Amino acid sequence: MRKNQKNAFSPEKYAIKKDLFGVIVLESDQDLDPKTAYLCHNDRWLLEVVFNRHKNDECLDHTNCQGDFSVMGSEFINFLSTVATCRIIRKAGKAGLLDNMSYAELMDDLSSAWRLMDSPAEPATDDGCWVHTLKTIFAELEALGLSKPAPKPEPKKRGRKPKPKNPATMKPKRPRGRPRKNSLPAG
Numbered sequence: 001m002r003k004n005q006k007n008a009f010s011p012e013k014y015a016i017k018k019d020l021f022g023v024i025v026l027e028s029d030q031d032l033d034p035k036t037a038y039l040c041h042n043d044r045w046l047l048e049v050v051f052n053r054h055k056n057d058e059c060l061d062h063t064n065c066q067g068d069f070s071v072m073g074s075e076f077i078n079f080l081s082t083v084a085t086c087r088i089i090r091k092a093g094k095a096g097l098l099d100n101m102s103y104a105e106l107m108d109d110l111s112s113a114w115r116l117m118d119s120p121a122e123p124a125t126d127d128g129c130w131v132h133t134l135k136t137i138f139a140e141l142e143a144l145g146l147s148k149p150a151p152k153p154e155p156k157k158r159g160r161k162p163k164p165k166n167p168a169t170m171k172p173k174r175p176r177g178r179p180r181k182n183s184l185p186a187g
Contacts, residue, residue, distance in 0.1 A: 050085045053103070095143040109137050126150035 028037065088107075092098050097106055112133065119129030125138045125147050141147035 046086065046089065047082075049103070050082050050089070053085065091144060097140055097143055106140065109140055113137050113141060122148060124148040124150070 030037075032040070089098070089103055092103070092106055101109075114131040114133070115123060116129045116131065120127055123129070123141075123146065125142060130138075138147060142149045
């Protein structure tokens with residue numbers, strides 16, 4: 001799929017290595033083109049990842065409910081958290097954060113970002129209301145749109161800054177280089 005997005009797929013190269021790859025067979029009663037079927041499978045796999053996260057990492061498979069109304073409420077909350085998780089994964093994927101880290105690592109980073117109770121409603125990176133938050137986590141928050149980035153300073157010019165010249169104190173320029181032997185005064 002990534003090769004197809006970057007237009008780097010070559011049928012000739014694939015034909016040479018075809019025997020090394022396995023075969024994926026998607027059986028369905030729907031008349032779909034292969035790309036649509038693959039995207040549907042990819043979305044289905046996302047749900048499996050989300051359910052695994054909720055059941056194993058968050059331990060949301062234990063309801064501890066006895067009444068029908070409690071079970072329905074618990075399942076409704078699980079549904080809402082699943083929808084929210086899918087939206088977080090999609091937004092993080094669009095921001096490019098999941099290219100360098102897993103979803104679990106991203107959530108671990110974001111869970112360490114804390115704000116003070118009396119902080120402004122619109123969070124900003126430089127508002128001073130964050131508690132023990134690292135710069136890398138600020139970059140993640142800014143990429144997700146959860147914090148307004150701090151204004152970047154103007155880039156400084158490289159090299160030394162020339163001193164302003166005052167014509168009253170200027171001395172005549174000395175000739176450059178070393179004086180020649182024959183131009184030295186006799187002495």
